[in-house]
Amino acid sequence: MEAMILKGEPTGQAQVNPLGVEEALAHARLFPYWLDSQAAPTPLPPLERPTRADLLVVGGGFTGLWAAIQAKEQMPELDVVLIEAGRIAFGASGRAGGIISTSVMHGLPNAVRLFPKDIEALERLGQANLDGFEETLKRYGIDADIEWNGEMTVAVDDAHLAHLRDDYELHRRYGHDVVLLDREQTAAQISSPLFAGALWSRHRSGIVHPAKLAWGLRRAALSLGVRVYENTPLRRFVDLGSLVEAHTPDGRITARRVLFGTGTAKVGLPDINRRVLAVRDHVLATEPLTAEQLGRLGWAGRQGIYDTRTQLNYFRLTKSNNIIFGGLVDYHFDGNPNPAQDEQRETYHRLAAAFYRTFPQLADVKFSHAWGGPIDYCSRGSVFAKPYLGGKAVFVAGYTGFGVAASRFGAFMGLNMLFDRDSPERQLDIARKSPSYIPPEPFRWIAARITFHAFDGADAEGGWKRAWIKGIKALGFPM
Ligand SMILES: Cc1cc2nc3c(=O)[nH]c(=O)nc-3n(C[C@H](O)[C@H](O)[C@H](O)COP(=O)(O)OP(=O)(O)OC[C@H]3O[C@@H](n4cnc5c(N)ncnc54)[C@H](O)[C@@H]3O)c2cc1C
Structure with a gap:
């Protein structure tokens, strides 16, 4: 099959995926992987008195x-x-x-x-x-299916390593069992061309x-x-x-x-x-990886992982070795809990592109599920x-x-x-104390749109996007 550039990606950064995100998502069920299970119990009857x-x-x-x-x-x-x-x-x-x-x-x-x-x-x-x-x-x-393998934050850029070093010192000060990994040590845990280093907190966390x-x-x-x-x-x-x-x-x-x-x-x-601001986050599940595909990744430690990007991605393995890959937040007017976009395959193209950019060695892997969910942001x-x-x-x-x-x-x-x-x-x-007020609509929608737009390029482009995010941070919001 002819190689194809991922849609929506600047060509300079694009990875080549022989499937293309559309084909990789073509048979994905737009429903949470976790809930699509025979183990789901029959619903209990409603209250009728x-x-x-x-x-x-x-x-x-x-x-x-x-x-x-x-x-x-x-x-x-x-x-x-x-x-x-x-x-x-x-x-x-x-x-x-x-x-x-x-x-x-x-x-x-x-x-x-x-x-x-x-x-x-x-x-x-x-x-x-x-x-x-x-x-x-x-x-x-x-x-x-709990695995207490720890949580790991991976730096996607040399510039982010300084944050990891600060976090490492902080965690050590409070007695956490953490290790700081350089590029090679990180690659020994999980292979991605993006990861410049990692902070692995080894206990009391997992998947x-x-x-x-x-x-x-x-x-x-x-x-x-x-x-x-x-x-x-x-x-x-x-x-x-x-x-x-x-x-x-x-x-x-x-x-x-x-x-x-x-x-x-x-x-x-x-x-x-x-x-509370009702934000939507999005997640993909791949089909179960074969032993050979898993071998291309490493990931023997099976940690839960977040990256350091402003529009961050997080990923982990399931018991059957599907990769769960999440992190594309968006906001819909008035916190709409059922946005039509979550039912459209195109919504997940950018997330799929981020997956292949992170793991180009898995270009032959397709997705079985894609879904959105509410985040109670404060x-x-x-x-x-x-x-x-x-x-x-x-x-x-x-x-x-x-x-x-x-x-x-x-x-x-x-x-x-x-x-x-x-x-x-x-x-x-x-x-x-309670969290502070977030401005009402339509200011909320406008500010959220600008913020999520800024998220997308802040790390690579800097400029007004980074300045805007700094301003939002200064108002007390976690970024
Ligand atoms: C995509 C996504 C990925 C996430 N990943 C992680 C992660 O990796 N690690 C982590 O720690 N956290 C993660 N979170 C956050 C975590 O899932 C939530 O913080 C947690 O599940 C919140 O639980 P909850 O019971 O407060 O809310 P919910 O699970 O949303 O439960 C609220 C319930 O209230 C019900 N309800 C609402 N209104 C009414 C009503 N009027 N009458 C009766 N019932 C009502 C709803 O139907 C719903 O079932 C993620 C969240 C999302 C969406």
Whole structure:
């Protein structure tokens, strides 16, 4: 077959792919790889009558599931109901790359930037969170294909090596088991012409099958007596004074406390959508690599990997050796949760081009799945919990793309607020402060469009794009 230049790529940087991105994506299912599985449980019936609960959890992603489990484990006397608008894990949780990050704060540098005086306590809480995460999976026999191989950040340019060196020093200062790799050492871990070096954090992080994790947590919640209703969207709620009445299409829940783990959705809480920006991220899954194709890559360590680009890519292997390759963020007006673009194959061409540019030796590999998912972006880049309705309700979100393990911590923080329990994080700014407001539409859309346009060329071109991103950073947004 005649070689073809990837569309949309400046010819100077293009890699030649004998298939072309269109052909490589021609048979990809536009649906998350993780959810396209025989292991997906049959949905539980919706709520069809009025009921009462001590705790109502709204949302059946990681936050809601961890909240329901921790509530029952710590306060077994509570009657807990969880309602999910669609199916468990069909939000961000079943669409994630599935890289387990050590930090509950979108990385140690972000934590130091935001909460310098609390950093030691946050590190301890992060460790306790991962201990609890691992113990819970063992306790309930949840097999989610976890591999604790660490997380690695790869520099795609010599100029980015300085950032890695700074991060290395920082991680060492806080006792992390990290190694700094030069170009050759990085190539021995994973082969790409782009990688100039890497920072490998070797413990307390790795990769997980996110949907299997969510389905396992659902099973654990049911075993603890949580009543779970799928296809049961919360339509509205009424503050009755000492109780909250939540209305669903065919039912009603009267609850003492409500925890919202609804991510980017609009659920009628005042001001929350001014603090959370609903961004779309995109992911590809390749067909399973053969042993020979895997040999061209190396990657014996099977780490979860992010690169240092402003419009970053992240990648990892599955148990069957498909590569999951993600990272093309975009924003649609008013945070549209179902953008038509996600259902169009062309949307994924640029991501496929980035894949072949990163791994030109895999030019014969095609994609089996392509999908988009919601990121709950907030100005601090990490989870927050905010009380509402005089403390009867709490909203937990803001992971900004790093919620696979941090969601357990977010749920924990939310429950402590909701039930007014003493806990170390309540003394810290992480629990006391909320992220700042993001301007409303249409300014939000305009600023987001400019920012994502700037993302695309900032590293290579610099100029106004880099200046714009610096300005956004200076306003406190993580980049
Ligand atoms: C493409 C992508 C890649 C990612 N990769 C990673 C990664 O590699 N590592 C990492 O740590 N994090 C990653 N993340 C982030 C991570 O997936 C999220 O932070 C995490 O899943 C958030 O969980 P959640 O339960 O808060 O939200 P969600 O999983 O979105 O759950 C919210 C749930 O609430 C439900 N809901 C909404 N409104 C209502 C209503 N009115 N009534 C009832 N239910 C409602 C939704 O249907 C949804 O199921 C990624 C996210 C995306 C989208």
